[in-house]
Amino acid sequence: MLHRIVDFSVRDVRFPTSAEQHGSDAMHTDPDYSAAYVVITTDSKVQGFGLTFTLGKGTDIVVCAVKALSGLVIGKFLQDIVGDFRGFYRLLSSDSQMRWLGPEKGVIHLATAAVLNAVWDLWARTEGKPLWKLLVDMDPKQIVSCIDFRYITDALTEEEALDILMKAQEDKQHREEQMLKKGYPAYTTSCAWLGYTDEQLKQLCTDAFKSGWTKFKVKVGADIEDDKRRCGLIRHMIGPQNTLMIDANQRWDVSEAISWVSELSEFRPLWIEEPTSPDDILGHAAISKALGTLGIGVASGEQCQNRVMFKQFLQAAALQFVQIDSCRLGSVNENLAVILMAHKFRVPVCPHAGGVGLCELVQHLILFDYISVSADLHNRMCEYVDHLHEHFTCPAIIEKAHYMPPKNPGYSCEMLESSVVKHQYPDGEVWRKKIA
Amino acid sequence: MLHRIVDFSVRDVRFPTSAEQHGSDAMHTDPDYSAAYVVITTDSKVQGFGLTFTLGKGTDIVVCAVKALSGLVIGKFLQDIVGDFRGFYRLLSSDSQMRWLGPEKGVIHLATAAVLNAVWDLWARTEGKPLWKLLVDMDPKQIVSCIDFRYITDALTEEEALDILMKAQEDKQHREEQMLKKGYPAYTTSCAWLGYTDEQLKQLCTDAFKSGWTKFKVKVGADIEDDKRRCGLIRHMIGPQNTLMIDANQRWDVSEAISWVSELSEFRPLWIEEPTSPDDILGHAAISKALGTLGIGVASGEQCQNRVMFKQFLQAAALQFVQIDSCRLGSVNENLAVILMAHKFRVPVCPHAGGVGLCELVQHLILFDYISVSADLHNRMCEYVDHLHEHFTCPAIIEKAHYMPPKNPGYSCEMLESSVVKHQYPDGEVWRKKIA
Structure with a gap:
């Protein structure tokens, strides 16, 4: 039809x-x-x-x-x-x-x-x-035919991409079953937004810990003393064996990033996210080099504009964690290119999510990455933020801090029509009230 | 007041x-x-x-x-x-x-x-x-106060910028007089757009040559045989002593750029402009390295998104000509940052112009660059395209292939109100007729 x-x-x-x-x-x-x-x-x-x-x-x-x-x-x-x-x-x-x-x-x-x-x-x-599932079942040749290789052939050719996908056909069925049973590992950013008080942070962190979360991200970068206190508080609560990540949302210049994060190294963050401008490949490379000696990786991607930039971040060893985004890049097509490049450069993909709908969308991409490309879960996890899911017809489902694979047909981005109507700007009910 | x-x-x-x-x-x-x-x-x-x-x-x-x-x-x-x-x-x-x-x-x-x-x-x-003139007369401290140094301090600090400006105070008066008398050197792109026939190209080139133009840019990148014919034709007409530049407008991937331009090296272009994606710093660096041995430089900038990208192009030795644009960057403020960084890295600034209003605007910036920053004219020139100037109240003035410094107050971007009204989209007279 x-x-x-x-x-x-x-x-x-x-x-x-x-x-x-x-x-x-x-x-x-x-x-x-x-x-x-x-x-x-x-x-x-x-x-x-x-x-x-x-x-x-x-x-x-x-x-x-x-x-x-x-x-x-x-x-x-x-x-x-x-x-x-x-x-x-x-x-x-x-x-x-x-x-x-x-x-x-x-x-x-x-x-x-x-x-x-x-x-x-x-x-x-x-x-x-x-x-x-559409992607996992798709013939590798057809997957490759969705990708525009313009400007990335010096890092990944069509033949190399096809080769990666062919090799990962082995044991694919097994990984799909594993995902359907256990889901894909997630981390939470819901506990430590910068505007939250210490009390809020403690309460949210305690609750999350009880629900099975073991990986936590904290916002930093506004004030070093605040950052030390907040990181210390969370590291104390989660203990030495669990994972802490920090996120500066582009706050620093290159040398400031290095010195600031060095001061936070005692809290053993797995990564510093967006230490500087999302456009600064060479800056991220310098930061990666300096912080690598402290065992801290650099993560970025939610504002990385396209595959040409991701290509260079990988070529320059400027990132140790690739944070794809379902809405910043040119949809699945361009994300496929980045997932395949990351695999070639042996850098784990840890998607950005949160916002509105980002968890719903990107869970599909990371499931494909695991089942059909990377076959690896080491140092890999997908961001989760517990906001606004109630507005979607098929919200992301988390069980024991894992994304459970969606079962409904589609890309999970249908919103409840009632939510859309209510929140339309500026004429929806919510905004009419606010503006009045 | x-x-x-x-x-x-x-x-x-x-x-x-x-x-x-x-x-x-x-x-x-x-x-x-x-x-x-x-x-x-x-x-x-x-x-x-x-x-x-x-x-x-x-x-x-x-x-x-x-x-x-x-x-x-x-x-x-x-x-x-x-x-x-x-x-x-x-x-x-x-x-x-x-x-x-x-x-x-x-x-x-x-x-x-x-x-x-x-x-x-x-x-x-x-x-x-x-x-x-506002810029040339301005106190260096005030100039520096217009620049946002965020994300570029690893390449240029506020102190370094001030130092560059202070040093160039010497002989400033002399250079201003020189510009008022002779103007700033220009090159023309008007002769060889890709859609022009060979006959058009010959005629326009002959006319321009007679009017004193000695530097010509040709569009390339669609077909190698066409490129060879067109480059040969122009090189033959202008002789060995004048300047030819070629512009691919992002047509190629990295290795294709190197091989294609190598085939055109016999025509001795000064630069290849936009050989690949404007986002590909490392790609431009690789192309620069390969073509440098043939005596061909790499130029880019009209689609370079901001100072953070220009910083890296300079840090990576990825450009031999910096093409600032008056409308792509954040106005004079951000262009000042790029002009000063280019000076520090000893790369000539050769502005992008043409389009509508770009010549009118950018002539101000390149005059400032010469008088107050670079004090140098070697391998420096500003693009000129002879289109649409009639719609401006103070159009750019070219004499003997030189931009003559504007004398009216302002930034020369006021359009004739009658032109604006006529060309407004979609309701202006010109478009109403076209659409009907």
């Missing part, structure tokens, strides 16, 4: 999370977790849902960009899109006039992510499979 | 240049040169004009982003802005919620450029000086 895309909508949906300091860090002091939310409908009445994540103000700009891309989607047959997915990715990401606005970065790339996420959701639904 | 910004407007202005293949290259086959055009008005009735350049489709997205930033500008006093210009730059470029859309890249940074260009224009007008 053919599926022709006949309708396309995009809405500006915002949640007033800043009111309670959820999501606050050293650079983003008052985020209102938001999304540009896309729904595409085919003539066969199947729908695809997609989104990209934002922090409130400016979501309207992304909505505007999504609308500009919609003309490249409406009227197309799903089969034609996925039959030449590399070509369709190129069409969206390298339109002769619009590529000036990026290319493949910032607003226009966030918009590309929202549109392509909806297309992947649609594809998985028409196949009756959750997205991770 | 105080100047409070009380009114702010932004318009989507597009010129249908694609109809005649002006501006066509290997990646941008049909550009409609366009701008998001900003006018700010103060309570003292002084106005500031600013723009950012785009290629047609998607200009509305930038307009939307400019509107989102306008709230940070309206109501402010010019004196407060320029009294803490670093702080104001940071306010615009790192808003806690909107920085997620960049940070400092793509649509949101193009919008920042448009807004800040208007502020600089306003400032220069209130001082009764052309912008280059």
Whole structure:
């Protein structure tokens, strides 16, 4: 059965999370977790849902960009899109006039992510499979045909990518069963946002510990004394055998990052996340080199703009943990490229999640990474934040600090229509009240 | 006298240049040169004009982003802005919620450029000086206070910047007089757009040669045989002593760039511009290394997103020519940072221009670079393209292939109101006719 895309909508949906300091860090002091939310409908009445994540103000700009891309989607047959997915990715990401606005970065790339996420959701639904399973069952040649290798062939060729996928066919079935039974390991960021008090932090950490969490991330970077106190508090509560990570959200310059994190080394963080500008490959390399001697790795990726940047972070040994994001990169297509490059460079993928919908989406990608690419769980885990899941029709399910593989067809990004209507900006009920 | 910004407007202005293949290259086959055009008005009735350049489709997205930033500008006093210009730059470029859309890249940074260009224009007008002269006369300490050094201190500290400016005070007066008399050297890109026929190319090249042009840039990258024929044709016409540059507009992957340009080395291009992705610092470094042995430099910058990227291009010896852009970076503020870093790394600045308004704007920056920073003209020249100048109230003036310093107060980006009205998209007369 053919599926022709006949309708396309995009809405500006915002949640007033800043009111309670959820999501606050050293650079983003008052985020209102938001999304540009896309729904595409085919003539066969199947729908695809997609989104990209934002922090409130400016979501309207992304909505505007999504609308500009919609003309490249409406009227197309799903089969034609996925039959030449590399070509369709190129069409969206390298339109002769619009590529000036990026290319493949910032607003226009966030918009590309929202549109392509909806297309992947649609594809998985028409196949009756959750997205991770669609990918796991897909012929390696077809997977490779979804990837645009432009600008990355000096790090990964199509042949190398195919070779990686072919080798990982072995024991795939076993790993899939393992995931269905035990799930994929997760860590929590819910306990230690920068705006939380010590009391909040203690309470949340105690509760999480009781629920089976063993890996905790703390926001740092605003004040060194606060950071020492908070890291000490958490390290004391979780004990020496569990995992602590710290996240500075781009707060420092290179030398400041090195000295600040060195001062926190006594708390033995596994990684320092986003120590400096997400654009600074050579800076991250210098920080990696300096902190490597202290046993601390560098993690980044939630604001890494595209596969060309990830390629260089890997080439320069600038990251020890690759944090892919389901909404920053050009959807599944570009994430596949990054997952395969990370494998080649032997760097673990530990996805960024949280926000709104990011956990729902990225769990599919990391399941694919484990089952079909890396076959490895050492030093690998997926971020989890316990916010806003109630707005999704198929929220992420955590059991004993593990993501349990989604079973419903699609990419898990369908929101409850009632939530969308209520939180639409600026006309939804929630915002009408706030603005009044 | 105080100047409070009380009114702010932004318009989507597009010129249908694609109809005649002006501006066509290997990646941008049909550009409609366009701008998001900003006018700010103060309570003292002084106005500031600013723009950012785009290629047609998607200009509305930038307009939307400019509107989102306008709230940070309206109501402010010019004196407060320029009294803490670093702080104001940071306010615009790192808003806690909107920085997620960049940070400092793509649509949101193009919008920042448009807004800040208007502020600089306003400032220069209130001082009764052309912008280059405002900068040249400015106290080095104040210049440095306009720059956000975040993320670049590992390459250039505030003290080093000040030191560079102080040293260049010597003989400044002499260089200013020299510029006023002879102007700043330019090269032309008008002769050899990719969509032009050989006949067009020959005619335009002959005409330009007669008018005193000695430096020519050719678009390459679509077909190697075409490139050889076109480069041969121009090299034959201009003779061995004049300068040929080639521009691939990001067409290749790294190894392809090296082999393709090697095949063109017989035509002795001074540089290959944008051989690959503008994001690929390490790729440019590899290309620079390979082509350096053939005496060909690498140039890039028109799509280099911010100072953090330029910093790394310099640190990695990935560029031999730094092509600043007046509308891609965060206005004068960020260009000052790049100009000073380029000086420290001893790499010549050869600005990108053309499009609509880019020549008018960037001439101010390169005059400042020569008079107050580099004091050097070796291998330095500013791009010139002879299009669309008629729409500006103070168009760039070229004499004997040199930019003559503007004399009117401001940053030269005021457009004729009649041109703006006629070319507004989609309601201006030009577009109403085209669309009908």
